Amino acid sequence: xxxxxxxxxxxxxxxxxxxxxxxxxxxxxxxxxxxxxxxxxxxxxxxxxxxxxxxxxxxxxxxxxxxxxxxxxxxxxxxxxxxxxxxxxxxxxxxxxxxxxxxxxxxxxxxxxxxxxxxxxxxxxxxxxxxxxxxxxxxxxxxxxxxxxxxxxxxxxxxxxxxxxxxxxxxxxxxxxxxxxxxxxxxxxxxxxxxxxxxxxxxxxxxxxxxxxxxxxxxxxxxxxxxxxxxxxxxxxxxxxxxxxxxxxxxxxxxxxxxxxxxxxxxxxxxxxxxxxxxxxxxxxxxxxxxxxxxxxxxxxxxxxxxxxxxxxxxxxxxxxxxxxxxxxxxxxxxxxxxxxxxxxxxxxxxxxxxx
Numbered sequence: 016x017x018x019x020x021x022x023x024x025x026x027x028x029x030x031x032x033x034x035x036x037x038x039x040x041x042x043x044x045x046x047x048x049x050x051x052x053x054x055x056x057x058x059x060x061x062x063x064x065x066x067x068x069x070x071x072x073x074x075x076x077x078x079x080x081x082x083x084x085x086x087x088x089x090x091x092x093x094x095x096x097x098x099x100x101x102x103x104x105x106x107x108x109x110x111x112x113x114x115x116x117x118x119x120x121x122x123x124x125x126x127x128x129x130x131x132x133x134x135x136x137x138x139x140x141x142x143x144x145x146x147x148x149x150x151x152x153x154x155x156x157x158x159x160x161x162x163x164x165x166x167x168x169x170x171x172x173x174x175x176x177x178x179x180x181x182x183x184x185x186x187x188x189x190x191x192x193x194x195x196x197x198x199x200x201x202x203x204x205x206x207x208x209x210x211x212x213x214x215x216x217x218x219x220x221x222x223x224x225x226x227x228x229x230x231x232x233x234x235x236x237x238x239x240x241x242x243x244x245x246x247x248x249x250x251x252x253x254x255x256x257x258x259x260x261x262x263x264x265x266x267x268x269x270x271x272x273x274x275x276x277x278x279x280x281x282x283x284x285x286x287x288x289x290x291x292x293x294x295x296x297x298x299x300x301x302x303x304x305x306x307x308x309x310x311x312x313x314x315x316x317x318x319x320x321x322x323x324x325x326x327x328x329x330x331x332x333x334x335x336x337x338x339x340x341x342x343x344x345x346x347x348x349x350x351x352x353x354x355x356x357x358x359x360x361x362x363x364x365x366x367x368x369x370x371x
Contacts, residue, residue, distance in 0.1 A: 026213035030260055033215065037258035045255045047088045050099050055110070056140045060121055060128060062113040063137045065144070067103050074108040075174075075370040076147045078137060080154035080162045083114040083129060083267075084217055086259040089349055090155075096249050096350040098153075098359065105363045110141055112158070117264045122210045125266035126274070127289040130164035138172050151366050153177035155349060156312065157271070163321070164281065167297040168288060175369045176298065177362055179305040179348050180335075182313040183295070183321035185279045191311045192276060202272035212268045214260020232344070239339045246340025249350055253342035282324055295321055301329040301369050305348050305358060307337060312345050329369075333361055 040046065056063035064087075079098065081087040090111055091099040102109045112134070117124060142148050151174050154162030159181020166173040182190060187197035199205075206212055233254070240246040263271075280286035284294035302325060306318050322330045335358055337344055338351025348354045 026215040027262075029215035030213045030262065033258040033260065037255055040255045040258075045251050047091065047252060047256070048093045049088055049091045050097065050103070052111070055144065056136055058133075058136070060115055060117060060124055061133045061137070062115060063140055064111045064113055066099055066109045066111070074106045075151065075366060076108040076110065076141050076145050077102055077151045077153060077366065078134075078141060079109065079111045080134065080152060080158040081112060081114065082155060082157040083161075083261060083263065084157060084214065085256065085261060087111055087113040088259075089253070089256055089346055092252050092256065092350050093249065095245060095352075096252070096355070098349055101355060101359050102363065105367075107363065107366065108145060110137065112137060114261055116261055117211045119210050122265045124264040125270045126161075126164065126293075128264075129267055130161045130293070131168055131288055131291075134161065134165045135169065135172075138169075147174075148172065149174040151175040151177065151369075153179065153362075154181055155179040156181060156345065159183075159313075160275070160281075163295070163298060164286075164288065164293050166300055167281075167293045167295065168291055170297060170299045173300040175301045175303070175366060177303045177305070177366070178318070180307060180310060180313045180345055181304070182317040184282045184317050184319075185276045189317050190314055196272060196276040199272075202269040206265045206269055209265055211262040211264050213262050217263070218260060233342050236339065236342055236344075243340065246352065249340045249352075250342045253346060253350060257342070282320060295324040296326055298325040299327050302327045303331045303333065303362065303365050305333045305335050305362070307335045307344065307348070309337065310345060331365065333358060 050066050052064040052066050054062050055065050079090050081090060091097045094100060099109055099111060138150055141150060149172050152162040159178040160183060162176060163178060163183055166176050186193050237250055240250045274280045274286055281293065282295050284296055286293045304318050306315055308315060335348050336353060338347040338353045341347035341351045348358060
């Protein structure tokens with residue numbers, strides 16, 4: 016048990032060291048250039064940020080849901096690589112979930128908080144500001160998974176669901192982490208002595224799952240970025256962002272690993288979040304998924320079965336072809352040049368078409 020505590024402390028120290036390195040890079044001009052915002056909700060686990068809205072916000076409300084593994088500013092990295100700015104420029108009323116470092120009191124936060132209560136608090140706060148009872152939710156990666164779970168729990172509050180690189184169907188042969196989880200011991204063995212699971216643990220798991228995806232492909236992208244200053248700048252900003260890891264509460268980590276990745280309960284229709292059933296069949300909102308055929312984190316086989324299972328009669332797939340200068344292709348659909356030239360205009364057109 017003492018060894019487990021030592022390992023946990025070591026990874027927590029690694030997290031702190033990486034954050035300090037990030038601050039030094041900020042001082043050298045490699046930090047994000049974020050859009051001015053206001054905090055609408057601030058409570059343990061979460062801050063809800065709003066952008067550019069006056070006292071009576073206009074426009075269709077969109078709630079952006081990041082993965083809770085790293086900081087939310089990947090959605091607002093720089094003026095030329097910002098989903099927030101892109102949406103604002105096209106008249107949308109934009110809100111961003113900013114997951115916070117969990118404290119000692121949040122070790123028992125699980126899917127009931129991350130996929131239900133905290134997002135619902137945001138939706139209610141946005142309703143109070145805009146009068147809109149149902150919103151468009153856009154989630155990336157695990158944030159998209161959480162947005163989908165929320166849509167199953169609260170279909171009446173979701174006007175449309177946009178999922179970007181979000182894994183929804185899991186199994187021992189699907190993606191990078193499915194085979195890894197299949198042979199790993201139960202998650203509670205790893206978390207037994209941890210209040211929260213440090214971000215560096217997740218970083219090491221990612222490298223073990225695929226050194227190519229999370230390691231050398233980033234160096235290849237750097238080489239490919241050298242001929243374009245904007246691509247190079249974006250690459251460096253993403254690399255700096257990778258240092259800003261968030262710990263995950265013990266319960267949340269265990270539930271994601273076991274209930275989703277190992278047992279695929281969401282698609283199977285057996286997932287219970289608190290006392291509520293959360294099944295993919297309960298999703299009724301119009302659905303748009305952005306999928307990269309080459310992605311190993313959320314490959315097509317992790318997404319398409321969800322489209323076949325939901326009860327929405329309105330589903331669409333957008334295929335993303337990738338970008339140079341994004342460091343990690345998995346976040347390219349948020350920051351990449353091609354994504355902002357081709358994918359996001361289509362997403363916003365889809366939102367506007369479904370807003371009436």
